[in-house]
Amino acid sequence: MDWKEKLDGNSLTELLETEKLIVTKEPKSGFREEYGHYRADLTLESPVIKAKYRVFIRQNKEFPENFSIGCCFLGTHGEVAVIRFNGAHKRIVDDIDNHHCQAHIHVEQGFEDSMNSLDNAEVTLEYDDLCSAIRYAMNRLNILNYQSYFPNVDQMQIDLED
Amino acid sequence: MEAIKKELHRQSLHNLNLKPISSGKVQVWLPVYYEDGDMIDIYVETMDDGHYQITDSGMTIMKLSYNYEINTDNKKKILNHIIESNGLSLENGTLCRDVSKDDLYKELTRFGNTVIRISTMTYFKREMIKNLFYEMFDEFVESQIQPFFNVERQYMPIAGKEEYAVDYRVSGKREVFLYAVKDTSKARLVTICEQTFLLNHIDTDSVVVYDDFSSIQSNDQKRILNATGKQYTSLDEFVNLGLAYMKKRLAS
Numbered sequence: 060m061d062w063k064e065k066l067d068g069n070s071l072t073e074l075l076e077t078e079k080l081i082v083t084k085e086p087k088s089g090f091r092e093e094y095g096h097y098r099a100d101l102t103l104e105s106p107v108i109k110a111k112y113r114v115f116i117r118q119n120k121e122f123p124e125n126f127s128i129g130c131c132f133l134g135t136h137g138e139v140a141v142i143r144f145n146g147a148h149k150r151i152v153d154d155i156d157n158h159h160c161q162a163h164i165h166v167e168q169g170f171e172d173s174m175n176s177l178d179n180a181e182v183t184l185e186y187d188d189l190c191s192a193i194r195y196a197m198n199r200l201n202i203l204n205y206q207s208y209f210p211n212v213d214q215m216q217i218d219l220e221d
Numbered sequence: 222m223e224a225i226k227k228e229l230h231r232q233s234l235h236n237l238n239l240k241p242i243s244s245g246k247v248q249v250w251l252p253v254y255y256e257d258g259d260m261i262d263i264y265v266e267t268m269d270d271g272h273y274q275i276t277d278s279g280m281t282i283m284k285l286s287y288n289y290e291i292n293t294d295n296k297k298k299i300l301n302h303i304i305e306s307n308g309l310s311l312e313n314g315t316l317c318r319d320v321s322k323d324d325l326y327k328e329l330t331r332f333g334n335t336v337i338r339i340s341t342m343t344y345f346k347r348e349m350i351k352n353l354f355y356e357m358f359d360e361f362v363e364s365q366i367q368p369f370f371n372v373e374r375q376y377m378p379i380a381g382k383e384e385y386a387v388d389y390r391v392s393g394k395r396e397v398f399l400y401a402v403k404d405t406s407k408a409r410l411v412t413i414c415e416q417t418f419l420l421n422h423i424d425t426d427s428v429v430v431y432d433d434f435s436s437i438q439s440n441d442q443k444r445i446l447n448a449t450g451k452q453y454t455s456l457d458e459f460v461n462l463g464l465a466y467m468k469k470r471l472a473s
Binding site for chain 2: 093094095096098115117119120121122125127129138143148165
């Protein structure tokens with residue numbers, strides 16, 4: 060199966076950039092604490108290309124810089140991870156994987172056999188904590204109605220304990 | 222031998238990194254990775270009694286939750302089994318292991334292995350398991366049916382019409398056509414084959430085993446039920462009851 064088929068005829072760029080709407084959020088308000096982390100899960104739909112997605116948001120309770128916001132396309136041939144926004148979850152510079160020492164974004168490149176591995180990572184200065192990462196991710200994913208679900212995120216406030 | 226040993230010693234020092242997190246707690250980096258390429262998170266804390274406690278600060282289950290939910294009793298049972306059988310405990314989502322000073326390195330390695338085992342629980346996802354349906358079915362036929370009966374795979378009852386095939390022709394004193402059906406498109410194919418066989422005056426009894434009967438579209442459920450014989454709505458049903466039925470059906 061080639062990439063076009065895996066993505067139901069869409070391109071990775073289309074899937075990333077198309078306008079989207081949040082359809083559900085769990086929990087409806089704030090975040091839920093579970094197994095030592097905070098979490099929220101969204102489902103999205105694109106009214107333009109009729110695609111469906113799920114987005115997960117996780118933040119470690121002990122180490123807040125360990126956070127992750129991932130977006131997966133829910134295709135007819137299964138789920139495909141498209142992009143993941145991470146915090147700086149590595150604390151030491153050595154010979155390996157030093158992009159993890161800064162906020163970074165894993166993006167699917169569409170290479171053969173790369174599905175769901177998100178090997179590629181780009182370091183970013185666009186965000187430095189979960190709140191700014193949510194704001195950046197919502198804009199990069201072109202989610203039009205995110206303010207309804209994260210009302211204070213543009214003021215750089217989120218309430219994890221809600 | 223000495224050269225290899227020397228090289229391994231040199232590399233093991235080079236690949237082990239520590240970063241103080243607080244007084245008495247350090248983060249340890251070993252060259253052990255999650256499947257997505259991130260290094261696994263390991264912390265070591267000195268306890269009052271001089272022992273060490275190894276933890277993951279809750280990252281293993283947090284990362285697992287990106288793609289897999291521990292949301293049923295059975296999943297919790299499997300998770301607890303992996304944790305306990307590797308000597309670890311789970312405290313508020315954090316994996317923990319208390320170790321003596323002398324065992325620290327050995328236990329760090331064991332801890333890393335356990336984290337990887339837990340991470341691979343994503344392979345239990347239904348869509349992953351579902352893809353194994355035909356393999357699991359074939360294994361059952363080979364191990365449980367084949368010892369008692371003749372089994373012919375991809376049997377073509379109509380000469381020259383290879384597009385109408387039976388998954389398994391199982392024969393003893395009598396014979397049945399056995400089909401494995403994972404999805405609606407396979408259900409349609411089986412329906413067409415059986416209707417074609419009937420038109421060609423082949424009226425061998427059929428047995429259909431579904432991965433999940435409820436996942437077949439409603440109209441296709443009706444068509445396949447009308448066109449075929451004995452039905453098993455899941456592989457579990459067939460595993461439990463199928464062999465006894467086949468013995469009874471093929472011996473008489």
